[in-house]
Amino acid sequence: MLNYPGFQSATVTQRTDWTSELFSLRVSGADLSFKAGQFTKLALPNAEGKLVSRAYSVVNAPLSTSDMLEFLIIANPQGQLSPQLQALNVGQSLYVGTRANGDLLGEVIPKRANDLWLLSSGTGIGPFLSLLDDIHLRPRCEKIILVHAVRHRADLVYQYLIQQLIQLYDGRLQYVPIVSREPTEYLSGRIPQLIASGALSQHTGVDLSADESFVMLCGNPQMIKDTLPVLKELGLEKYRVKTGGHIVYERYW
């Protein structure tokens, strides 16, 4: 493979196809220093030889014993890179960034936060799985609510890992799937409306409040845009390093 500044080559070691669009790639061979919850870039050269790169969150927590990185990706058929990533097979190469970034970090969760809300849509659950799985940073909050909003039941990925985490957190972690486009036994609707109506609090038995809550959001930018005013109405403010606050988020597009 050619050398591109800011990138290193890695090899696909495993792929999981959750649905016809949604897949996970496990790669090895990249030397990436990252914190749980961060993203890096994945890249492939296009037909003209130009490198096309996009941001993807690491799903696993940093491991001291392995260079394994896992990514959860939805292929956008019109997209430049995600269909090319979906076409990769085990043993094939791709480029991985040499740096990681992102604000969804365990260290921003204030000690006062009793309740940690992790609100995700689609592939936005990835950084929260990384955070929850980080044994060094395991959030101390009394109650942790992992909300995953998806269109279809089949989009509820990583069930085995989530069940392991629920055991590990010994009663402190609640998993709340929301399925919006087919009837299921789970909550239906959208995150902002479910917060505004009180349905999410009623379902979890936990209130969202400025005194007790810290909220992380990740995924669809419109979901984040629509949820922020609802949280502000409850008295929660955007987190800033200097002033503190209650809300951090990462938009995926």
Ligand SMILES: Cc1cc2nc3c(=O)[nH]c(=O)nc-3n(C[C@H](O)[C@H](O)[C@H](O)COP(=O)(O)OP(=O)(O)OC[C@H]3O[C@@H](n4cnc5c(N)ncnc54)[C@H](O)[C@@H]3O)c2cc1C
């Ligand atoms: C910080 C960050 C982290 C990200 N992490 C992930 C991740 O873990 N998994 C993941 O699947 N994606 C993630 N994304 C989105 C990813 O970077 C790409 O934008 C996405 O894969 C589409 O790239 P593409 O080249 O296939 O499409 P493009 O050629 O860039 O075109 C895609 C079109 O769809 C829109 N779009 C971009 N991403 C999405 C999306 N996910 N769903 C719907 N529409 C979209 C864009 O506005 C654009 O119009 C992340 C983005 C950011 C900024």
Ligand SMILES: NC(=O)c1ccc[n+]([C@@H]2O[C@H](COP(=O)([O-])OP(=O)(O)OC[C@H]3O[C@@H](n4cnc5c(N)ncnc54)[C@H](OP(=O)(O)O)[C@@H]3O)[C@@H](O)[C@H]2O)c1
């Ligand atoms: N998931 C699929 O089956 C599928 C198939 C083909 C292509 N894609 C493409 O992949 C991209 C990502 O799809 P995705 O299913 O991972 O994520 P998504 O479209 O963001 O949907 C995930 C969840 O977020 C909800 N949502 C969407 N907009 C919202 C808003 N403004 N406020 C609150 N919640 C909102 C959706 O509810 P609603 O259902 O009410 O919108 C759904 O429950 C899409 O652009 C889509 O074009 C997805």
